[in-house]
Amino acid sequence: LSDRDGKIWLDRQLVEWRDAKVHVLTHTLHYGCGVFEGVRAYQTAQGTQIFRLHDHTKRLFNSAKVLRMPLPFTQDEINEAHKEVVRVNQLASCYLRPLAWLGSEKLGVNPRGNTIHAMVAAWEWGAYLGEEGMARGIRIKTSSFNRHHVNIQMSQAKAVSNYTNSILANLEATDDGYDEALLLDTAGFVSEGSGENFFIVKDGVIYTPDLSAGALNGITRNTVLHIAQDLGLEVVQKRITRDEVYIADEAFFTGTAAEVTPIRELDRVEIGIGSRGPITEQIQMAYFDIVNGRNPKYAHWLTPVNA
Numbered sequence: 001l002s003d004r005d006g007k008i009w010l011d012r013q014l015v016e017w018r019d020a021k022v023h024v025l026t027h028t029l030h031y032g033c034g035v036f037e038g039v040r041a042y043q044t045a046q047g048t049q050i051f052r053l054h055d056h057t058k059r060l061f062n063s064a065k066v067l068r069m070p071l072p073f074t075q076d077e078i079n080e081a082h083k084e085v086v087r088v089n090q091l092a093s094c095y096l097r098p099l100a101w102l103g104s105e106k107l108g109v110n111p112r113g114n115t116i117h118a119m120v121a122a123w124e125w126g127a128y129l130g131e132e133g134m135a136r137g138i139r140i141k142t143s144s145f146n147r148h149h150v151n152i153q154m155s156q157a158k159a160v161s162n163y164t165n166s167i168l169a170n171l172e173a174t175d176d177g178y179d180e181a182l183l184l185d186t187a188g189f190v191s192e193g194s195g196e197n198f199f200i201v202k203d204g205v206i207y208t209p210d211l212s213a214g215a216l217n218g219i220t221r222n223t224v225l226h227i228a229q230d231l232g233l234e235v236v237q238k239r240i241t242r243d244e245v246y247i248a249d250e251a252f253f254t255g256t257a258a259e260v261t262p263i264r265e266l267d268r269v270e271i272g273i274g275s276r277g278p279i280t281e282q283i284q285m286a287y288f289d290i291v292n293g294r295n296p297k298y299a300h301w302l303t304p305v306n307a
């Protein structure tokens, strides 16, 4: 990913892709105190637009607040940086990755005295869990790793250090031949995927873990709550057990990268019809209508990169 043409926004400058580097003594590289986002831009009839950019940037700043990292940038500057990297790299649809980290002035756990930096990069990235998974559903496995307890890692921060847990869970599941992991909270209730929020459908009602299970407050999750309301579907946020998932009619993951990905199997137990369920498909279609600019009700969630 580092060896390609293009430009990356780094501390208010557009730098050559290959020159966007940090020093090996960067504090965040050693202790993991950094925050990031995953954002997508879609090619719409009105040109390329970034989906819920302001909400992502707000979450980035909130993550930094939780980690006590005062970012020396305004939200407007970071928003503009997103638009700029899409334009300058001439991307139609893409994934965007903003990241803020601590510099290399000093090491030691106490981070004070380090400068704070930010970058935004953009590149093409297709369906996170595969095109086939989007149509047929993916196979997942309950992880032996629990999602962070809410007082061990800050689960509402999209913090760099939170992701070793996600990596371990994802590797365990994929090494065992599954597509993704499902993490339970420390009390044993369903929390989320390694990089996705989780939903089930049972008797026409949608259920998703409430945020006390330590899941990230996903922006796609929130979009799906709006979609469900528009479709007249009830959504209940509550504790969910893994056997409730086995006997659910449908299940799906949501995330900026994963979008709306159907789940057809958990722990080798087929869920519902063992393929993408009808309500999941309806939500998926509605999601793609919104992000692709085909639903005027949500035009305010789209930021044109050229305006």
Ligand code: PMP
Pocket: 038, 158, 166, 192, 193, 194, 195, 196, 197, 215, 216, 217, 218, 219, 220, 221, 254, 255, 256, 257
């Ligand atoms: N949970 C985790 C752990 C994630 O990394 C992500 C991806 N950001 C999500 C949930 C989904 O969040 P969003 O819909 O805001 O991308």
